[in-house]
Amino acid sequence: MENSTTMIGSKGVIKKHEFVRILIQCLYSLGYDKSASCLESESGISYKSSEFKLLESLVVGADWEGCIDNLYGIKELTDEQRDTALFLVSKQYFVECLGRGDDSLALSLLRKQISKLKVGREKVHMLAFGLLSLGMNKVHDDNGFQELRKYLISELEQVIPPPITVPDRRLEHLVETVAASQVNSCIYHNSLDPVSIYKDHRCGRDQLPTETVQILSAHKNEVWFVQFSNSGNYLASSSSDCTAIIWKVLEDSKLVLEHTLKSHQNPVSFVAWSPDDTMLLTCGNSEVLRLWDVETGTCKHTFGDNGFLVSSCAWFPDSNRLVCGSSDPKKGICMWDCEGNEIKAWRGIRMPKISDIAVTPNGEYLISIFSDRDIRILNVGMNTERVISEEHPITSLSVSGDSKYLIVSLNSQEIHMWDVEGCFEKPLRYKGHRQHKYVIRSCFGGANGMFIASGSENSQVYIWNRRMSDPVEVLSGHSMTVNCVSWNPKRHQMLASASDDQTIRIWGPSSEKACSKEL
Amino acid sequence: MKEEEIGSTMDVDPKQYEQIIINGKDSHNIILSYLIHGCFKDTVESLVASTGLKVSAAQLEDMEKRKGILHFALNGNVLGAIQLTEEVSPDLLEKDKGLLFDLLSLRFVELISSKKCTEALEFAQAKLTPFGKMQDYVEKLEDFMALLAYEEPEKSPVFHLLSLDYRQHVADKLNRAILAHACMPSYSELERIIQQATVVRQCLSGDLGKDVVSPFSLKDFLKS
Numbered sequence: 005m006e007n008s009t010t011m012i013g014s015k016g017v018i019k020k021h022e023f024v025r026i027l028i029q030c031l032y033s034l035g036y037d038k039s040a041s042c043l044e045s046e047s048g049i050s051y052k053s054s055e056f057k058l059l060e061s062l063v064v065g066a067d068w069e070g071c072i073d074n075l076y077g078i079k080e081l082t083d084e085q086r087d088t089a090l091f092l093v094s095k096q097y098f099v100e101c102l103g104r105g106d107d108s109l110a111l112s113l114l115r116k117q118i119s120k121l122k123v124g125r126e127k128v129h130m131l132a133f134g135l136l137s138l139g140m141n142k143v144h145d146d147n148g149f150q151e152l153r154k155y156l157i158s159e160l161e162q163v164i165p166p167p168i169t170v171p172d173r174r175l176e177h178l179v180e181t182v183a184a185s186q187v188n189s190c191i192y193h194n195s196l197d198p199v200s201i202y203k204d205h206r207c208g209r210d211q212l213p214t215e216t217v218q219i220l221s222a223h224k225n226e227v228w229f230v231q232f233s234n235s236g237n238y239l240a241s242s243s244s245d246c247t248a249i250i251w252k253v254l255e256d257s258k259l260v261l262e263h264t265l266k267s268h269q270n271p272v273s274f275v276a277w278s279p280d281d282t283m284l285l286t287c288g289n290s291e292v293l294r295l296w297d298v299e300t301g302t303c304k305h306t307f308g309d310n311g312f313l314v315s316s317c318a319w320f321p322d323s324n325r326l327v328c329g330s331s332d333p334k335k336g337i338c339m340w341d342c343e344g345n346e347i348k349a350w351r352g353i354r355m356p357k358i359s360d361i362a363v364t365p366n367g368e369y370l371i372s373i374f375s376d377r378d379i380r381i382l383n384v385g386m387n388t389e390r391v392i393s394e395e396h397p398i399t400s401l402s403v404s405g406d407s408k409y410l411i412v413s414l415n416s417q418e419i420h421m422w423d424v425e426g427c428f429e430k431p432l433r434y435k436g437h438r439q440h441k442y443v444i445r446s447c448f449g450g451a452n453g454m455f456i457a458s459g460s461e462n463s464q465v466y467i468w469n470r471r472m473s474d475p476v477e478v479l480s481g482h483s484m485t486v487n488c489v490s491w492n493p494k495r496h497q498m499l500a501s502a503s504d505d506q507t508i509r510i511w512g513p514s515s516e517k518a519c520s521k522e523l
Numbered sequence: 524m525k526e527e528e529i530g531s532t533m534d535v536d537p538k539q540y541e542q543i544i545i546n547g548k549d550s551h552n553i554i555l556s557y558l559i560h561g562c563f564k565d566t567v568e569s570l571v572a573s574t575g576l577k578v579s580a581a582q583l584e585d586m587e588k589r590k591g592i593l594h595f596a597l598n599g600n601v602l603g604a605i606q607l608t609e610e611v612s613p614d615l616l617e618k619d620k621g622l623l624f625d626l627l628s629l630r631f632v633e634l635i636s637s638k639k640c641t642e643a644l645e646f647a648q649a650k651l652t653p654f655g656k657m658q659d660y661v662e663k664l665e666d667f668m669a670l671l672a673y674e675e676p677e678k679s680p681v682f683h684l685l686s687l688d689y690r691q692h693v694a695d696k697l698n699r700a701i702l703a704h705a706c707m708p709s710y711s712e713l714e715r716i717i718q719q720a721t722v723v724r725q726c727l728s729g730d731l732g733k734d735v736v737s738p739f740s741l742k743d744f745l746k747s
Contacts, residue, residue, distance in 0.1 A: 111644055111671065119672040125680055129669040135644060136652050136668065 022167075024049045030175040055168050059160065063153050068097040072117075080165060084122070089163045091123045096156050098131055100149055111135065191469045191476050194450045194496050209477065212455070212467060213499040213511035216481045220508040222249055222261055227502035228273045229445070229488045233281040236494030238262070238298065240284055241508055242272035248286045250298060257498060259510060263301030267294065273443075274316045279365070280323040283342070287314040293328050295342065305344050312338075316360045321367040329358030329372055337361065337372060360400060364407035369424055371410055373398050379412060381424060390426055400445035404453045405493060411456060413446045415439060419458060421470070434458075436475040437466040442485060449491020449499065457499060459486030465501045465511070481509055551576055553712045560702070560711035562590035585611075589701055596694045597687075599637075601630040608697065612704040622700050624654050625693045628667050632684055635670045644671060717741065 010020040031040035101110035186205040194211040225245035242248040293307040293314040315331035336355035339348040360373040396416040420431035437460035446458035465479040484504035492498035595604035634643035654660040673679040699709035
């Protein structure tokens, strides 16, 4: 028999017999019963404590009075745990009485003992109702009772605390906790794959896009906006050269030009992919809204006219309804379907100019930026809204892929993250980049949206891990202000940036050879 | 309009009431219908004697019977009440399962109140089990069965089932059902008039909106 105060581990804080006991539990839970009982006999440590084995034998032998006395005798139980355990045992006793037809004993048990336990009256009333024996799950025979008693034992195991029992799957839980904690503190962690427990987990910066792998130069003027499609197979970009371009992402992660969308008269400052990626919306500050078919590159519809200038737009998950906000005050927000039929509108004197608009991917919230500084979050289903007022002008709005968070870029050189449902009292702040005068945009990215990327007026791209307010990476390469960034939602190591230097850069991990292919 | 001390500024000037003439016969009939509904047989007989109203022998007999049924229901003899009901209104309880349930569960309550728990359980198992299979009655039945779980049911969460108020409620339901079954009005004219007046005044004060503070109180109105 092991001395129960022997310690193991380099720090001497773990008791050996506890360690062995959870190992035995683990073997049993994995189905290795022979190994488990072998370990029990080799170590002299039993998985089930002697107190529990006693209780178990009382249950199997249906010595209910004995069980009840036993439970009263266990000092480690809190009153709540004791009453819960007593209820479970008494319930089985009650059910067996009814099964044998001994109604009066069952009734007396209910009245004298069970109704006095503090377990919530619905449970007691349920048993009273059971006296009617409505024939559901009626158990008469001993085999049936044995099954129920086994189930009772496992229920008691959940209620009775350690050290008499060991919480379910204890070793798994301990290992998982450590692995999760290592992943959480890993600032470059950018994958959804399971981690190996052979080594302490720590990613290097090669997990993030840090090197230019391609430069796209097809635009003839400043590039103002980029966005990857939802499938990650395409990139859309728009420019002050009044065009938008759709690029295709090939298998080997290289991009090629697919369509150039020409018909706007003014710079195009915003694009939005339909959730099913078959359509693209383009608009600009002094422009109407156009709907393009991605496959053919042709314009399918134009919304609005010179009287209704659209500053930004967003899709609902059905890829049929779209909303756009107007940069004219009072013109408000309009919801259309793809054929151009107006579905709903929010207009009027209380509608100031809208500079940005987004719909959460789950379609539940419509978020818009009003008058530069107000974030309005409208719950579409319940038609309730709340407003967050920022102190500085907002230049971009992005929503996370899980619909839970939003980030806004501010002219005070900070990016603020708020939660959509409204629990945050203060925002999380990210800083380090430069933003004073121009519209600089930011986005979520990486596996699980754990990173934030932003452009900057000092021609660099900044990347933050959401857990920290200082950047983890600063990417150089562009020669002028970087206006917008987009992180590929499916290829988590691909980032695109758009700059006033008329190029788009595609960034990838540093292990790949950085080849700048001019296009 | 003259303002009243209590109630709303919408109160009508009492002098206007005097413009309306009420037929004396109408008043008597209202009282009579109330007495018949409540089975006050002796009072009916003396009212008839002093006013010259007519009441048939059948009506008197019906009142006598209903009086008996309701007395049984309120005073610990639900089984007797059920039996008399079946004589007076045959197949009423067959058709109105809800009423039957109310009466049977009242019998169950009687047994619990007289501390006859084993008998109560047997009665429930024999008579109430069929209702346990019908979705509409399960919740109510759960509440009744819960009475069995407590040694002091009057201190339990379902103590209200033992009260006189509850018995009265079931008795009223039974009374209305018997009247309806005999194609007599199930609400007396007096009750109807009071209900109507209350609803009308509430509507009026509701329309006025925020000016009115207190809802209509019959008691206050009668005192004014």
